[in-house]
Amino acid sequence: MHSFTVELKERTYPIIISDDINDFSEALLRSCVGKKIVIVTDSIVSELYLQNWVEYLVNLGYIVVSYIFEQGESSKNLKTVEGIYSFLIENKIQRQDTMIALGGGVVGDITGFVASTYLRGISFIQCPTTLLAQVDSSVGGKVGFNFCNIKNNIGSFYQPKMVMINPDFLKSLTRRNINGGIVEILVHCLISSEHLFEYVLDHIQDIYSNHHDILEYLVYENCKIKSDIVCSDEFDYGKRAILNFGHTIGHAVEAVSEFSLTHGEAVSIGIVGAFILGEKLGLTKNGEKEKVISLLSSISLPIDLKGFDIDTVYERILYDKKSHGEGIEFIVPISIGHVERILVSNKELIYSVLTDLSNRTE
Ligand SMILES: NC(=O)c1ccc[n+]([C@@H]2O[C@H](COP(=O)([O-])OP(=O)(O)OC[C@H]3O[C@@H](n4cnc5c(N)ncnc54)[C@H](O)[C@@H]3O)[C@@H](O)[C@H]2O)c1
Known part of the structure; x- marks a missing residue:
């Protein structure tokens, strides 16, 4: 296990790298203060890893709901953002609740953007599942989506509450x-x-x-x-x-x-x-x-x-x-x-x- 802190004053957060899911629990319980967690993921990652994560979070005492969108860059758009907003409203997600981005850079960027704007900002956690997302996109707080076929031209800076990195996810990558x-x-x-x-x-x-x-x-x-x-x-x-x-x-x-x-x-x-x-x-x-x-x-x-x-x-x-x-x-x-x-x-x-x-x- 490796861990360190991204030092950004009041937006400081931990990055924990471990293949033992239990290593994340303490920081996770500290970060997620509400009752509900919304996992956002895509159609491929959900098949592989969603169930385990739902069980883990339920065992920690949370009510967990999941939103799944079609995998790929072509989903990184306003339509997907709208779909997630509607889902949050339907599930009565409150300001103290947390979103978890379980997936690659597309899931991370889009979930972070929704978290940065829903109710003027709710907490989110990055749980990156691609190598790109583990070494890059999950860190630093750039979130957003593509509009009019222009990359990442709508977005904001919004730091996660923590980043949970399990290198075991990489085994299933092409x-x-x-x-x-x-x-x-x-x-x-x-x-x-x-x-x-x-x-x-x-x-x-x-x-x-x-x-x-x-x-x-x-x-x-x-x-x-x-x-x-x-x-x-x-x-x-x-x-x-x-x-x-x-x-x-x-x-x-x-x-x-x-x-x-x-x-x-x-x-x-x-x-x-x-x-x-x-x-x-x-x-x-x-x-x-x-x-x-x-x-x-x-x-x-x-x-x-x-x-x-x-x-x-x-x-x-x-x-x-x-x-x-x-x-x-x-x-x-x-x-x-x-x-x-x-x-x-x-x-x-x-x-x-x-x-x-x-x-x-x-
Ligand atoms: N925010 C930032 O700072 C930043 C930095 C770099 C890139 N990005 C963005 O990241 C995106 C690219 O990220 P990406 O390459 O992770 O793309 P991605 O999220 O589309 O993932 C690529 C594919 O891998 C699948 N996948 C994810 N995890 C898997 C796993 N463990 N096993 C098997 N399949 C898995 C996904 O379903 C998808 O089909 C781009 O949109 C780019 O703009 C953002």
Whole structure:
């Protein structure tokens, strides 16, 4: 078991990583002060894990109701949000009650958003079940949904009361899904830890074979990296922006693919784009791009934009919420473990990065 605290003054909360459900009980009883708990989950996770969790929470003395929505990014929309609001009203959920997000990043983001707005805010707990959600999205309080096919453009900052992470959930993930988590792990490595990057390189196969200690270590280290960044800039006015490494192009590609690419796959392309941009700007150390591309392609993550209409991707990038009047902010790699925020006003340069991504040959 590992645990630590995300230090955010009155919004401070614990992250507990354990494969023994009982390790969560004490903190959970402290966090959930009302009688009722609403579990929000999706159609796949509910089949696998919902019953166990309902029994566990009932044994702790709570009245538990569950809301299940269709799995996948295409459910991360206003319709699902409305469905959950109606369910909360039907079940007479009060301010002191708690919501638990049992699922991946989609469930976590949408549940957190509903919790942040229902009755002007009720408590919620993250119980992430994908690698991506365990190493990234469950920590930091960014919650929201997609609107008009634009990623995460409606949302708020709302911290959970606690994060309960059981690495055992990862056993039932597909390889494609694990890759989504590996990409976010790589984002953390590339922005802040060369050492962790080397560790991932050395242990990549252990991640797929579900090596318990290695996964627990990786989840812990990644939550720490994310938490440290979030604690230094909770509301994304400065340093937190570096977490968007690979996401400026990634979010655009994800939307243009109409979500046929996963978030992680799209960010994988975005990471390569960030390295191409860094090289074009003369900022990225020689040889770093190749190291990263070699890792991404060795685990079959996409590294180019073949088949995409780059004009459409380009237009989508211009829509990006990180787009400023005078340019677009990119997180540019300097070397593995170091990045800088760069405002790019030369639109031809951005277009040329997309052209290179489209023409990649390796
Ligand atoms: N809030 C943040 O800071 C933040 C950060 C990164 C990503 N995100 C968001 O996270 C989302 C992507 O998250 P995701 O990849 O977890 O997607 P997801 O929630 O759609 O989960 C992916 C798939 O895995 C299934 N699944 C979940 N847990 C499982 C398990 N244990 N076993 C088997 N199948 C399981 C789900 O049903 C789904 O089909 C995107 O919407 C992205 O925008 C948010």
